[in-house]
Amino acid sequence: MSAITLGAVRPRFRPRRISPARWGLYAFILITALYFLLPLYVMIVTSLKPMAEIRQGHLLALPASPSLAAWVKAWTSACTGLTCEGIRTGFFNSLRILLPSVVISIVVGSLTGYALSLWRVRGANILFGAMMIVAFIPYQVFIYPLVRVFSFTGLGQSLATIVTIHTIFGLPTMTLLFRNYFASLPVELFKAARIDGAGFYQIYARIMMPMATPMIVVAVILQTTGIWNDFILGLVFAGRDNLPMTVQLNNIVNSTQGERAYNVDMAATLLTALLPLVIYFGSGRWFVRGIAAGAVKG
């Protein structure tokens, strides 16, 4: 996929002087950039204002005396229905879901991709093709049967269930990612290892995975943002005690009775968006690579 090289090539020519068209171009970029930044700006300034200021003041105005009170409240004592323990429960739940899900889905996906790319298995292409097709199918088709299967196995709604679910639904993309990567490596490497007598898992663990570090980084970024941002799977499969942060955020905001504490709501929203934003701004081009790799399934 050409998208892998996103932005790697420098553009072609620089105009000699600033023409009216050039001004138009910068105006367009400025206006669109403001449109994209507006929601983030509003969230940040509102979360720093007390409610009285929000009621009387202006949506876009900077806070008169910025305060982190709403952030503290969102973290420690915002209410979801009956309990008022803040969004931190959701944060730690999401973390507990995230870590095993990311590790397991990458191990399973890379192993599958490795077996499908380097080992000539009969029916490998059929299996792979089928996996790519199901990546398009809406979750609604699978959800109820899976609920039944998990309650039948006794796992019900639990941490183990949601981790399994994330592994299952991450499998097509992870397989694709690693299959294409391993297929692009020089095959002599693999053959030499075979001749030296290395077995299937030895080649995987000692040679292939150490070489796949860039793909592992991409996979971690892709899975972390995807799993952290998931709503529907966590809602259905995690169970009441493990509800992820996105579900809890929606409960905090949309189940409020009476006047809404907008500052607390926006602080909670920012807290939920924080991890993906940190990953996005921290990882730079890697995030784009992740999108491009995930985009290939499309």
Place this chain on the structure above:
Amino acid sequence: MRLSLTSRLSVLSALLPALMVMLVVYIGATSWTAWMSLTNSRMLPNNNFVGFRQYQLLFSNDRWLTSVHNIVVYGVLFVSLALLIGFLLAVAIDQRVRAEDTIRSIYLYPYSMSFVVTGLVWQWLLNPTLGVQYVLRSWGFAGASFDWIVRPETAIYCLVIAGVWQASGLVMAIMLAGLRGIDDEIWKAARVDGLPKWRVYISIIIPMMGASFATAAVLLSTAVVRLYDLSVSMTNGGPGIASEVPAKFVMDHLFERANIGLATAAATTMLVTVIAVVAPYLYWRARKGEVR
């Protein structure tokens, strides 16, 4: 080279999870859902075959018809607007602008956020007493009115606004890669011919970017079918049932309204629609010989 027995067993063990997922989750669950849609299951699944009655009920159900109407409106507007805006952003960035990396980051950051966050943010911005309408009025546009989110006829357009905000950056990234992949010779030839830049884009560049457009369109379309979180967090399907969507219809009938037969009929309808759209695309890709 022929594989030894241990090698074969190793390969098989590595592929076991994928095979299990394929058989149990994909084939098993899909057929079970399809079968349930032919029964009169309510709160618990049963095997009383009723033919296509659930489908008759489904297509005379107001809420489902509204959902379908909404997803068509959303799908058409969301995909075309995101493609248009994403392409324009990519073209703008491709003019060798200053601070390219920063601008690109700004366009793309919404894509890192969840639909729940996106929905909540736009719910506030579009709230008439607090958001954009209030700001316009306070700037002196006393008659300014932007209350789409509380009006049934227009609520679905609010989901489009939020969705486009979230996804345009993705299109921009794909399109920019496509633009950067175009040979410089084409630009030189066009300049020699004295073609204005906009003509080059319309007559030469866009036709060459079919693959980028297809990739972006398919990615956006899968997001359309999965549209659920945004509707839940932004409007919860409201006002009334004005912004209901098919995925939400299925979820509500499975878990709140205890009507498995109807819910699975709706899910199966979604499945058939997706296959009808995706199959030609995958065929087209296979024909092009892309081994992906």
